Amino acid sequence: MVEDKTSDLINEAQELFENGKYNQAESILNQLILRNHKEPLIFHMLGTIYYDRGRFNKAVRAFKRALEIDPGFTDASVGLSIILNDLGRYEEGKQIFEDAHARLEKKKQNSDPYINEKFALKHDELGELYFQNKRFNEALEQFYKAKQLSNRKAEISLKIVECYRKLGIDQKAIRELERIIKEFPTFESARLKLAKIFQERGQIHLARKLWEEVLDINPENSSAKKLLQTVKNDTQVELS
The missing domain is CATH 1.25.40.10 (Tetratricopeptide repeat domain)
Structure with a gap:
């Protein structure tokens, strides 16, 4: 592939x-x-x-x-x-x-977060435009610049992950998600996205561990609940 x-x-x-x-x-x-x-x-x-x-x-x-x-x-x-x-x-x-x-x-230092965020937003918007037009390398470049300036680093990092996935570089996506989880341990979306990659690869035990971690952070996370229950049901069917 x-x-x-x-x-x-x-x-x-x-x-x-x-x-x-x-x-x-x-x-x-x-x-x-x-x-x-x-x-x-x-x-x-x-x-x-x-x-x-x-x-x-x-x-x-x-x-x-x-x-x-x-x-x-x-x-x-x-x-x-x-x-x-x-x-x-x-x-x-x-x-x-x-x-x-x-x-x-x-x-x-606290330079001028308002100005930095304005520049970050422009890079982010341009990255989205490139992404929508399937120009993923250019999108990646813009999202990197946006992340450098923005306080929304976790959110923008997920966009970098999506670029890597579209470019077929799952190992880079995985490493980026692991970095996000380390820096933002309560950011549920990163764990869910990483679990999705593991699920697609058939590494269900790793995906399951991440869904359980999400529920430890937020017991009401409906996505993690649903996915974890689906895996449990599938396991029960296999054993029956």
């Missing part, structure tokens, strides 16, 4: 990268870019690979592309700053680093 193949490519590239097998990782990452995948991590990994090989100009372009997609991607900012310093572009490297530091500081 196309979905499984794409998911396998993403997982394989990241595993190869983490194990230092850069030649093989680069080949897969370039395939993903040709398929128009716009995830900052892809460009960050490529930037690191190019830097390791001394291909500094290509590394600069890759890190800059990662930052265009997600300006808050601190690892890409640090990587870009280091390369610019190596190239003797000290002032530019210093500025990149200071900008990254300023973003981190800004997160700690």
Whole structure:
């Protein structure tokens, strides 16, 4: 299936990268870019690979592309700053680093949540428009930008999950949902969505555990009640 193949490519590239097998990782990452995948991590990994090989100009372009997609991607900012310093572009490297530091500081402060939310809403609306027109990579890029600015991070993260699912990258969707659950443990929708993926994959024991967790949070959640009861009924039929 196309979905499984794409998911396998993403997982394989990241595993190869983490194990230092850069030649093989680069080949897969370039395939993903040709398929128009716009995830900052892809460009960050490529930037690191190019830097390791001394291909500094290509590394600069890759890190800059990662930052265009997600300006808050601190690892890409640090990587870009280091390369610019190596190239003797000290002032530019210093500025990149200071900008990254300023973003981190800004997160700690109450800058202007109203203005940030207005920008986030525009990115969110554009993401929805791309999504409705089945341009899922562009939608993913906009939702990342919206999440960076918005206080509605859990809600927007679910839209990122839907993009990954439409792109056939279920492993990324699963990891994003697990991250949401960790950051927002009482957010029932994330557990329900993750349970749905497990149910579709036939991993009923994992789905069941999540439905039970939802009911621990909210005993009146009708969706979790219904799905859990359906599974129990199916189990009883099999045993009879």
